[in-house]
Amino acid sequence: MSKHVFDQAIALTATGEGTYSGATSPAYANMIGPYGGITAATVLHGVMQHPALLGEPLSLTVNYAAALNDGPFDLRVEPVRTNRSTQHWVMSITQPDAAGAVQTVVTASAVTAARRDTWSVDDEPMPAVPSPGDVPPYAVPSPVEWIKRYEMRPIEGAIPSQWDGSGSHSLSRLWMRDTPARAIDLCSLAALADVFFPRIWLRRATWVPAGTVSMTVYFHAGSAQLAECGHGWVLGQARAQAFRNGFFDQTAQLWSESGHLLATSHQVVYYKE
Amino acid sequence: MSKHVFDQAIALTATGEGTYSGATSPAYANMIGPYGGITAATVLHGVMQHPALLGEPLSLTVNYAAALNDGPFDLRVEPVRTNRSTQHWVMSITQPDAAGAVQTVVTASAVTAARRDTWSVDDEPMPAVPSPGDVPPYAVPSPVEWIKRYEMRPIEGAIPSQWDGSGSHSLSRLWMRDTPARAIDLCSLAALADVFFPRIWLRRATWVPAGTVSMTVYFHAGSAQLAECGHGWVLGQARAQAFRNGFFDQTAQLWSESGHLLATSHQVVYYKE
Numbered sequence: 001m002s003k004h005v006f007d008q009a010i011a012l013t014a015t016g017e018g019t020y021s022g023a024t025s026p027a028y029a030n031m032i033g034p035y036g037g038i039t040a041a042t043v044l045h046g047v048m049q050h051p052a053l054l055g056e057p058l059s060l061t062v063n064y065a066a067a068l069n070d071g072p073f074d075l076r077v078e079p080v081r082t083n084r085s086t087q088h089w090v091m092s093i094t095q096p097d098a099a100g101a102v103q104t105v106v107t108a109s110a111v112t113a114a115r116r117d118t119w120s121v122d123d124e125p126m127p128a129v130p131s132p133g134d135v136p137p138y139a140v141p142s143p144v145e146w147i148k149r150y151e152m153r154p155i156e157g158a159i160p161s162q163w164d165g166s167g168s169h170s171l172s173r174l175w176m177r178d179t180p181a182r183a184i185d186l187c188s189l190a191a192l193a194d195v196f197f198p199r200i201w202l203r204r205a206t207w208v209p210a211g212t213v214s215m216t217v218y219f220h221a222g223s224a225q226l227a228e229c230g231h232g233w234v235l236g237q238a239r240a241q242a243f244r245n246g247f248f249d250q251t252a253q254l255w256s257e258s259g260h261l262l263a264t265s266h267q268v269v270y271y272k273e
Numbered sequence: 274m275s276k277h278v279f280d281q282a283i284a285l286t287a288t289g290e291g292t293y294s295g296a297t298s299p300a301y302a303n304m305i306g307p308y309g310g311i312t313a314a315t316v317l318h319g320v321m322q323h324p325a326l327l328g329e330p331l332s333l334t335v336n337y338a339a340a341l342n343d344g345p346f347d348l349r350v351e352p353v354r355t356n357r358s359t360q361h362w363v364m365s366i367t368q369p370d371a372a373g374a375v376q377t378v379v380t381a382s383a384v385t386a387a388r389r390d391t392w393s394v395d396d397e398p399m400p401a402v403p404s405p406g407d408v409p410p411y412a413v414p415s416p417v418e419w420i421k422r423y424e425m426r427p428i429e430g431a432i433p434s435q436w437d438g439s440g441s442h443s444l445s446r447l448w449m450r451d452t453p454a455r456a457i458d459l460c461s462l463a464a465l466a467d468v469f470f471p472r473i474w475l476r477r478a479t480w481v482p483a484g485t486v487s488m489t490v491y492f493h494a495g496s497a498q499l500a501e502c503g504h505g506w507v508l509g510q511a512r513a514q515a516f517r518n519g520f521f522d523q524t525a526q527l528w529s530e531s532g533h534l535l536a537t538s539h540q541v542v543y544y545k546e
Contacts, residue, residue, distance in 0.1 A: 058486065058487075058520055058541060059336075059486065059487045059541045061334045061336075061382065061487070061489065063332075063334075063361050063382050063384060065353065065354035065356070065361040066354060066356065080338065080365075080377045080380060081338035081339060081376070081377045081378075081380075083338070083339065085519075086486065086543070088336055088338040088377070088380055090363070090365075090380050092353075092363075103354070104353045104354050104361070105354075107353060107354075107361055107363050107382050108382075109334065109336050109380050109381075109382060109487075111336060111486055111487055111541070113486075113519070113520065113543075115517075115518035115519055115520070116518055116519045117518065118516075118517075118518055118519045118544065118545075118546050119477065119516065119546060120515075120516050120517045120518060121476070121515075121516050122514075122515050122516075122517075123442070123443050123472075123476065123512070123513045123514055123515060123516065124514040124515065169396070170396050199396075203394070203396065204392065213331065213332065213359065213384055213386075214331075214332045214334070214382075214384055214489075216334065216487075216489045216539060218520075218522045218539070218541045220514075220515040220517045220520075220522070221517070222518065239396070240396045241395070241396055241397040241493075241526065241534060241537045242393075242394075242395045242396060242397065242493040242534040242537065243391075243392065243393050243394050243395075243396065244388075244391075244393045244395075244493045244494070244534075245388035245389055245390065245391055245393060245495065246358075246386070246388055246389045246391045247331055247386065247388070247493075249491045249493070249537050251524060251537070251539075253514065261514060261515040261517075264514045264515065264522050264524070264539075266489060266491070266524075266537075266539050268331060268332045268384070268491045270359070270386075271391065272391075273391050273392060
């Protein structure tokens, strides 16, 4: 059986202690460079493959310093501090520039942790939404390749069909999953956290150039809980809090179909005007 | 005129290109090590003093790898990528351990950016709250020193006065500012983002050991807008989204008294049981 396209895209080859080589995947191409979510998943994949790994991902921050060029890249993954139950990681992706000089294109950090049985509760309940089977799929032709790698069923706050400046809010809710179907794991959850189109497009019903500058994901679910989700849907919700002087933020939640909060995420996004 | 205690606490001495020495301040001591907010402000201060700085802080992520020991520390601040309008930074704090070996105690990253006049709007309006003059000050004796460095006026979700397990939500709102009064700037705003006591205490009305593992701050205001706030109050709001297996997240907003969203912040926090 051939590998899922997602696993092909995040594949890494170890080249030394904590160093890997990878390559951008045309299947996840965005307008310029790859989809930010696949880059986040790839960086996390490097952490999860590291022989010194303790526990499972708790937080991941990815700073998009420059668009990756199509082609190979080098990933460096370093456990800088190992405590009894947490481990701190620093990562970076580099590529040679046109003159052959090595350039940093991504910086990132992560915390992994041994999770324990404790008192637990979700304080952000899943909103009441129709089930995935009752929501028609997103049917707009995609201008970029990566969108075709996700099945999306927008419940509210779909991408505007008319760019008429009529926007009044920035809240989107949608069911989403990989296509073809693939069991959810920590890497694919990290990628899903970046699925939401730029909030500025919704808020203004106006198209302007925009791109993620930095994204953080907090993982509430571990691999065991994700395994229970199987090929299931994830409910994504995203909303901006402020648009100011060329940058806006986004706060996002991702729930399993059974209503468990799997991850929360935040990002800050550049917009042109 | 002697320096404000906050400025004393975040003071750094350049020791080389992008390297600084600093020292923990007893005035901002927490139970173990310094207040996380003062560490975040110190790391940001290093970025802002760097001669290569482009623009102003847009995002800051601080990972608390270990409690700082009381005493001196070394801060390293490196601009790893400079674009036309954004700049990416990687930072770390190190201290020698008991055996004299250099240990990483903090990792951090930041993006600074040249902000431009663009279409702007706040999508998270300031909640309707009484003005600071109408809210009594927080009057509980503080078990730790750093809390005395802030004037706090809790509006709702104050720290429980009875640890009776009666908690039902995790939302706090309070007016807050430095004491003695100090004009708000980007460093003090970063520190304010960490003022909120652990959400688990409120949600459970039960005291358990807890500590921030990673915090991210997105700055919506620049220094010019902050200057307009003068010595004014900041309205802070914080809420958890999920408590699970020993860690919870916190999402927070900080508004000026005039209702502008100055910063949004998120953190993931360890709790013992």
